[in-house]
Amino acid sequence: MAWLTAHLKTLFASKKPKNPPKRKPPTREEKGKFRAIDDDSDIATTNQTSSSSPKRSSSNRSSATNSSDLTDSDLLPIIHYEELYLIPEILTQFPAFYLVGHPLPPPPLQQAKHLLTSPDSIKQTLIHPRKSTVRGYNHAKPSGREWWDYTPDHGGTLLTLDDEAFRTSTREYFEKSIQLLQKICGEFNNTLNENGEKRIVVPEEVINDIGFSTMRYLRYSPTILERPNNIPKDEPPVASSSSSSHSASSSKSPKEDGYSLPRMEAHTDHGILTLMTATEPSGLYVWDRNGKIFSAPPIENTVLVIAGDLMTHFTSLEGKSIVDDGKEAIGEGTVLPTVHAVVLPKGNAERYSVAVFLRPKRDMVVSKHRIKKEDGNIVEEDMTFGKWAEEKGQVRGRRCWMIGQERLSGGPDI
Ligand SMILES: O=C(O)CCC(=O)C(=O)O
Numbered sequence: 001m002a003w004l005t006a007h008l009k010t011l012f013a014s015k016k017p018k019n020p021p022k023r024k025p026p027t028r029e030e031k032g033k034f035r036a037i038d039d040d041s042d043i044a045t046t047n048q049t050s051s052s053s054p055k056r057s058s059s060n061r062s063s064a065t066n067s068s069d070l071t072d073s074d075l076l077p078i079i080h081y082e083e084l085y086l087i088p089e090i091l092t093q094f095p096a097f098y099l100v101g102h103p104l105p106p107p108p109l110q111q112a113k114h115l116l117t118s119p120d121s122i123k124q125t126l127i128h129p130r131k132s133t134v135r136g137y138n139h140a141k142p143s144g145r146e147w148w149d150y151t152p153d154h155g156g157t158l159l160t161l162d163d164e165a166f167r168t169s170t171r172e173y174f175e176k177s178i179q180l181l182q183k184i185c186g187e188f189n190n191t192l193n194e195n196g197e198k199r200i201v202v203p204e205e206v207i208n209d210i211g212f213s214t215m216r217y218l219r220y221s222p223t224i225l226e227r228p229n230n231i232p233k234d235e236p237p238v239a240s241s242s243s244s245s246h247s248a249s250s251s252k253s254p255k256e257d258g259y260s261l262p263r264m265e266a267h268t269d270h271g272i273l274t275l276m277t278a279t280e281p282s283g284l285y286v287w288d289r290n291g292k293i294f295s296a297p298p299i300e301n302t303v304l305v306i307a308g309d310l311m312t313h314f315t316s317l318e319g320k321s322i323v324d325d326g327k328e329a330i331g332e333g334t335v336l337p338t339v340h341a342v343v344l345p346k347g348n349a350e351r352y353s354v355a356v357f358l359r360p361k362r363d364m365v366v367s368k369h370r371i372k373k374e375d376g377n378i379v380e381e382d383m384t385f386g387k388w389a390e391e392k393g394q395v396r397g398r399r400c401w402m403i404g405q406e407r408l409s410g411g412p413d414i
């Protein structure tokens with residue numbers, strides 16, 4: 001973790017967090033409930049509109065983390081399912097939150113393990129005919145990672161295991177998670193604007209239709225890592241700089257950066273919201289808007305929720321567009337997309353995770369885009385979700401959607 005912190009903290013113009021006084025971890029009774037207790041001055045705050053605000057709990061933290069070393073300002077909030085109305089504001093203050101008391105069945109981590117440790121001959125049959133990276137089986141061996149994306153169409157019977165119990169639990173977790181994420185989206189439409197009026201923040205069709213949503217089972221393991229051919233046997237493998245937009249900015253040689261560990265580079269998700277659960281060791285980190293890093297280990301009976309690129313678009317200032325107006329479109333209630341990364345700690349451990357992505361249909365018009373024609377006239381064109389995702393592929397450091405970035409000549413998206 002130390003090398004990660006040292007390496008990654010340089011990536012963001014970080015505002016150094018203060019070291020707030022340590023607080024006792026909450027008792028069992030306090031777990032899951034949360035009420036305003038304290039305020040952290042190092043986190044950007046907005047005007048409180050509700051009577052309660054998040055409590056950040058250190059309950060049931062990762063066994064890999066010594067909870068006595070944690071302070072409140074290192075912890076993400078835990079929200080109770082009965083307090084979903086807090087979420088629009090929470091997500092302007094924190095990059096992620098845990099949800100407790102939710103109606104989801106146990107996360108299908110065993111199913112993820114079952115599929116991803118199936119023989120290669122089975123995995124080959126799960127590869128999409130057109131090699132889609134968001135449907136069926138895929139791997140990124142240099143990153144020590146493989147994954148499988150559920151295909152909800154045809155009742156979840158495509159590119160999947162020939163196992164009824166697997167199919168049923170996979171479909172059930174996906175459907176219930178999507179309903180939960182849609183319910184959270186509904187809360188954004190209950191918030192009031194400056195004039196005290198409700199407005200449609202998240203389009204109804206996102207709330208009523210599963211769109212291009214999916215669920216991903218992931219496995220991170222040192223056994224998946226591919227050793228680059230050009231490295232002598234007695235040297236440790238190193239992180240590949242081409243796969244990570246930030247390594248180039250590091251002054252250290254790749255060798256000094258450490259060993260190659262199973263990972264997923266820092267990125268933001270395309271969609272609206274993502275719900276996640278994982279096994280230990282977690283290795284999941286999220287960044288807030290000041291560049292502060294939070295560890296996000298699994299907490300029993302909770303799921304972690306983060307925001308995708310489209311949530312920023314939906315919550316931008318009325319009449320402004322992130323695409324055309326950049327930072328000008330960001331207001332107090334705008335939720336920024338959550339930058340997150342996974343790096344497995346050194347050792348031989350494996351990690352399994354489940355991520356459910358709420359996404360609209362690919363042809364859904366998410367925005368109007370102002371285009372200057374050759375004759376100088378400015379016209380408005382529809383921007384579909386598919387086009388929006390493609391645009392991200394044109395941005396330098398495309399894994400993270402950061403407003404106003406320089407364009408690349410193109411390139412595949414993740
Ligand atoms: O494995 C995880 O916990 C995160 C996966 C993820 O961020 C993704 O697939 O977009």
Ligand SMILES: [Fe+2]
Pocket residue numbers: 267268269340
């Ligand atoms: Fe992600």
